[in-house]
Amino acid sequence: MREKIVLIDGHSILNRAFYGVPDLTNAEGLHTNAIYGFLNILFKILDEEQPEYLTVTFDVHAPTFRHEMYPEYKGTRKPMAEELRQQVPVIKEVLQAMNIATIEKAGLEADDLLGTISHSCEEKGMDVAIISGDRDTLQLATEHVKIRIPKTKQGRTEIEDYFASDVKEKYGVTPTEFIDVKALMGDTADNIPGVPGIGEKTATKIIVEYGNIENAHEHVSELKPPRASKNLDEFWDQAVLSKTLATIDIHADVPFDLEAARHGNMYTKEAHDYFQRLQFKNLLGRFDVEADSNDVEEYFKEITEKAEIEQVFAEAMKAKLVGVGISEDAGNVLPLFAHESGYGRISLAYDREKIYTIPADMEVTMDYLFGKLTELAKKVDTFVLCNLKKYLSLISVEKEEHCFDPILAAYLLNPLKNDYDFEDIAREQLNLIIDEKADEKTKSCYEAYTAFASVEILKKKLDETKMKKLFDEIEMPLLFTLYDMEHAGVKIEADALKTYGEQLGSKIVELEKNIYDKAGEVFNINSPKQLGVILFEKMGLPNGKKTKTGYSTAADVLDKLAPDYPIVSEILEYRQLTKLKSTYADGLAGFIQTDGRIHGTFNQTITATGRISSTEPNLQNIPIRTELGRLLRKVFVPEEGYVFVDADYSQIELRILAHCSGDEQLIQAYREARDIHRITASQVFHIPFDEVTDLQRRNAKAVNFGIVYGISSFGLSQDLSITRKEAAQYIENYFQTYPGIKTFLDESVENAKEHGYAVTLYGRRRPVPELKSSNFMQRSFGERVAMNAPIQGTAADIMKIAMIGVNRELKKRNMKSRLILQVHDELLIEAYQDEVEEVQTILKDQMEHAAELKVPLIVDMHNGNNWYEAK
Incomplete structure (x- = not known):
């Protein structure tokens, strides 16, 4: 039986994967879509081929023999996208960790390596499968050399297979003749000039009839159409050059060791660690390895005796900082002792060598353990728990300022990632890889230790990025406000x-x-x-x-x-x-x-701009643009004896734009409390203020709000149903009216390009990696983000400050009224009827004084017996 080798054109498949798989990044900001797509193709091929040998070839990106002779045909190659370039060295490291042989040689392209190795292996009596996205490799197809060309679409991979007979059937020529077809038609992607005026159809027809370009040239006067005859004669030297450039070398000097290419175990511990780092969680199931236990594991200890548990808690309460882990542990806790919350185990870490896990049982119930955690939260200087809000119904926290949630800190440092868990914190901050197959008590200990050990690291990074105050004064206090809102809920x-x-x-x-x-x-x-x-x-x-x-x-x-x-x-x-x-x-x-x-969920770590989102259900998305949609708000009602008080910021983003840009005209308009859209219409359309029509005001409103989002002339033309030229003129007139805004927006883009992120007035950073993209559309999106993020992010920060202030004031005064909803720039209070005036005063004071801007913050307020009436 013939042995088989699989040869993979590394750069070609990586390139295919890059353009076929949507962009992915890991927690370190590394683009990973090409690597992910490459690995999926690799696994699919290996599952199908089951080869004895495997090698991946790479270009060195040095002049090849073929092209160094003719440098004029090398210079027009499109440069590799930066997002793809950064993935090339990583895939090589991953392949090395997987014990997969790779080969590259300066002066040779990957297809020369493929050609030479495949020819050599075929001569040794082996079957060969070449995996490449480059159809040039079809010239290498024989009875025993199969060319496999993958196509990746929306994450799915399809593969076309070609032996020599398949090439002949599809293209009408043999693999060798395929070279001559390309010599005539050329290939701009590979900088092969070809013969002007001869396309694929004509080239194929000529080679089918004459076999090669040399024979065709001997009969050049007979060629049809006449243009092909004339051009082949006139550009004969170019045709010869094209054939040289199109021909893959099958006798190159390639140092290939077949035994080193023997395919063995790919699923090594090193590869597993790489997959963890790259966050390819759905590929980890292929591994049957256990992660090395980290040094800290030797200090993990399970305790079950109540006396020892009491002793551990007593010791923990004397510590300055305690990390906590809470888990279900369904496999180890008897159903009899399971808590209604589903949790059955807690863990504590208050020293690197003091990490304890405690399962619930008959004597030590979860209610008892939650009670001890409540007591612990009162005593220690820093009480640390990942996803703290999730547990506040079980643990009563009096000293909010003593709490620390590592998930929130990690989110501030990288808001582009929105699904943090403690394993991510362990990997990114502590360089700990936690084995996914670890049992629950080990994981719970890791969660407690990660909470304990990450605090100082995260605090230092927040200090370095100037976001410590944002974390301490906005995000952490907001966590408790959101819990109160979730706990209160809204009546339907x-x-x-x-x-x-x-x-x-x-x-x-x-x-x-x-x-x-x-x-x-x-x-x-x-x-x-x-x-x-x-x-x-x-x-x-x-x-x-x-x-x-x-x-x-x-x-x-x-x-x-x-x-x-x-x-x-x-x-x-x-x-x-x-x-x-x-x-x-x-x-x-x-x-x-x-x-x-x-009782929905309000999320702090989902949006990149810092806005709060709502899920289970999404109450922020209740329709308001149509009357039928707005009528849905009628089913949201207050309890008997209560009414709704709704407060909505008026044009908060435009007011922030006025403040940030320092544009005197816009600032003055707001200080005079004039109709900003009518003023804009008057100045942009050059008509007296009193003569502005409703349509002109609506158009000016679209421009005002569009500018905040970096709207283009095309976007504005679509919104207003006007020509692109008219829209461009509107925008130009707008910037002439408010020159400070144009300067601010331009500077926002430049600053983001220089630093890699946009920043709000409160120091919140929004990374903008799209600005470095090789793709024009991505860069344009990045520019819009750079313009809008400081405005939208600042609006989010101000709203959070207002929410914290309103909620604290209601609780401080022991009022029955409660904050129940936040929707974009709007707050909804379920106000006790005797407290309505006081609630209105609190809302107005806290919202309008949440920030001191160059223009006043104004709140519109309404009452009602349902949300529809209050809005």
């Missing part, structure tokens, strides 16, 4: 919600009937493919954009058709109503708890 009238859903259902059925009547048939309105056929083929609507999967029926396409075609208007309304029904009318019902309230 379940019957009213059900009625709302039924009304939507009736309207949806009515719309379906109207749409079917206009279309003349029943079809799946939710199927873009079927909808596209109905609209653009059967009904012949204009401006149909056909894609590979059918006509586009995206909102932007349909919005343009809606004014002239009632069926399109009804389809858009149908989409809106079905979304309302499924997500809110039906979806919210599942979140109503036994107390009749929804």
Whole structure:
């Protein structure tokens, strides 16, 4: 039986993976999508081929023999994207850790290495599989050399296979003749000039008839069409050069040791550590290795005797800093002793050599342990627990200022990552790799130790990045405010919600009937493919954009058709109503708890700008743009004896822009409390203030808010349904009116390019790696982020300060009223009827004085018996 070798064109497959897999970065900010895609292709190939030998070839990026003879054809190669370049040395290190042979040699391209090694192995009686994204390698196909060309789309890999017969069948020429076809047609990607005027079809026809370019040149006068005949004669030297450049060397001087390429165990401890560092968690299942135990593990100790537990807690309460871990440990805690919370074990670390884990049992219950943790939180200077908010219903914390959540600190240092867990902290801050297969008591000890050991490191980094004050005075206090809001929840009238859903259902059925009547048939309105056929083929609507999967029926396409075609208007309304029904009318019902309230989750570590997000359910996304969407707010009601008080910042981002830019015109307008959009319209459109129309004011409003988000002339033209030229003129006039804003935005971009991040007034950093991207669209996005992040991030910081102030004041005065919702620039209070005036005073004071800007912060406030009325 013939042995087999797999040869992989390293740069080619890495390049394919880079453009086929969406961008990924690990916690260190390293781009990893090309490495991830490469490894997936590698595993797929090896699973299919089961080879005895394996080698990956790489280019050295030095002049090759073929191109150093003709340097004029090397200089136009497109440079490698920086995001890809940084992944090349890493994949080489990963392959080395996986015991996979790699080979590269200055002066030789990867395909010369592939050609020479494959030829040598075939002569030794072996089967060869060459994996490359470069179709040049098809010339190497034989009866025993198979060329495999992967295609990666949306993370999925498909592979085309070619033996010599397959090349002949698909391209009409043999692998050797394939070289001559390329010599005639050329290849701009590989800087092969070819012969002008001869494309692939003509080149193939010529080689099929004459076999090679030399024979074709001998019969040059007979070639058809006449242009091909004339150009091959005129550019014969170029054709010869092209053939030289297109021919892969199969006799190069390559130092190849077949035995060193023998394929063995790839799943080494070193490779496992690399995969952990790169955060390829779904690939770790291929490994059957245990991580080396870290030195600290020798100090892990499980204690079960109550006397010893009491002694450990007594000792811990004398410590200045204690790290805590809390876990379920379902496998070790008997169901009889399981706590209703699901937790069954805690761990403590208060010294590098004092790390204890305590499981619950009959005598030492979780309630007892939570009570001891509450006592501990009162005593120690620094009480440390990852995801602290999650446990506040179980542990009562009196001294909020003594608490530290490492997850929040790590998030501030890298807000582009939003799914931190303690293992990430251990790896990034302590250089500890925790074995995923470790048992629960070991993991729990690690969690406590990580909490304990990471504090000083994280504090130092927060100091270095000037975010310690942001952490101490905003993020940590906010954690307790958000817990209070989650605990309070918001009341929902379940019957009213059900009625709302039924009304939507009736309207949806009515719309379906109207749409079917206009279309003349029943079809799946939710199927873009079927909808596209109905609209653009059967009904012949204009401006149909056909894609590979059918006509586009995206909102932007349909919005343009809606004014002239009632069926399109009804389809858009149908989409809106079905979304309302499924997500809110039906979806919210599942979140109503036994107390009749929804207790959602407010997240601090999700958005890169620092804004709070809401999940389970997302109460920040309740629709407000349509009346039917706004009506949903009627089902949100206060308890009996209470009313809602809603306070909303007025144009907070524009006011922050005025402050940050220092633009005197904008500052003066706000100080005079004038209509900012009407003023902008008056100055941008050069018309008296009193003559500004409502349309002009709306357009100016779009410009005002668009500028904050770095809107382009194209984006503004789409928003206002005007030409791009008109939009560009609007923007130019705007910057002439407010020159300070243009200067500020330009400087924001330059500062972000220089430092790698944008920063808010409170020191919050938002990394902008997109500014270094080789992709124009990514760089443009990065510039918009650099303009907007300081504004949006500062608005988020101010809102957080206001929330903390409002909540503290309500609690300090022992009021029954409570803060229950935050939605973007809006706060909602469930106010006890006798406290309404006092609540309004607190809201106004805390929100309007959360920051001292060059322009006043203004709050709009309303009361109501439901959220709809209050808004």
